[in-house]
Amino acid sequence: MALEVSLEGADPAVCRILEGALAGRQVTAEEGAALLAARGRAMYMVGAVADELRRRDAGEEATYVVNRNINFTNVCVKQCGFCAFSRDHRKEEGYMLPAEEVARRAREAQELGATEVCIQAGLPPGMDGDLYEGICRAIKEAAPGIHIHGFSPEEVAYGARAAGVGIEEYLGRLRDAGVGTLPGTSAEILDQGIRDRISPGRLSADGWESIIRAAHGAGIRTTSTMMFGHVEEGIHRTRHIARIRSIQEETGGFTEFVPLGFVHDEAPMYADGRCARAGADGPDVLLTHAVSRIMLHGIIPNIQASWVKEGPALTQLLLWWGANDLGGTLINESISTSAGSGYGQLARPSEMRAMAAQEGRIPAERDTGYNILRRFGGGEGPEALDGADASRFGSYAELVRSGRFRYSR
């Protein structure tokens, strides 16, 4: 049976771009922006092509990692307009987890089946140059088998400055202390004009790229990210993706690309009117993931959908719009939660598996480097983290309220 659907009104240029993508032609930033603007039936064509390319790049598995986020301090010298997590060091809500507490959390995570801890935090004033290394050594002592995915390029720049050494030397020190991979956060949008509007004083776009290249050059792989849905236009997103693509063509060091929707609720730049947009709308979220897949096809095989930004229902839908990975269980998600994301701090392994299985995908637990640890066929029993009482992990709100780990210089 031939099913004929009229594509009347669809821009013929969109059809040509999609045909080219299916034939293996690289999509330019300008073409990607045209795909982002597609609506109506043309929009579904973009999704269908992204889904086909997802199948070719990553197959039918939907992966996730069992991990824990440890955001060891919210005290930060910067004031990024999108960040509701950071606190000035004089504020009562400022906290700093000592290395022993970070290590305790890592050990607890490992005992519950986690293979990774994700370590990211604010930039405390007057930081000791060896703080990050000390934290890593404490983690490795408490949980020797756990992978440390830690320190964004912004933190690497800050840590190197505090230690008084160059970036390459500092990366070597972090690696010696136990860091396995870096999160490619602090990328936001790699356009200096946009960065100057949303986060003046932050690491520059060129600075981000140069630290990522230095990490890849040192054999340290990283993720790559993009925060979208604030003051940027479609072309800024697709130029960002094209820039990520060209870095990957040279270094091969990215494990994944993660589009992160802007959470506006508590963001200072939304409250003060610098950004009037309340994040991306539904079609925009779908298309951004689809265009990421189409532009990165054959270059970066893993496109992650973020349940903490988009919620579980939209995340499932994104599995049909180019995404093949569901991210991590997180356990103590704080950064999106503080920005107003209402999707909770923890996704249990059974929830990850259900999200995948309900869409007919094969749920698979992976490690940070996308090695498959287990495939699930259904009928498996609960894991340790499935049965854990979430109250034992504490929440971000409790942490800032209790004053137990109040920051003091």
Ligand code: SF4
């Ligand atoms: S995004 Fe990071 S660097 Fe910027 S204010 Fe928040 S914690 Fe600080």
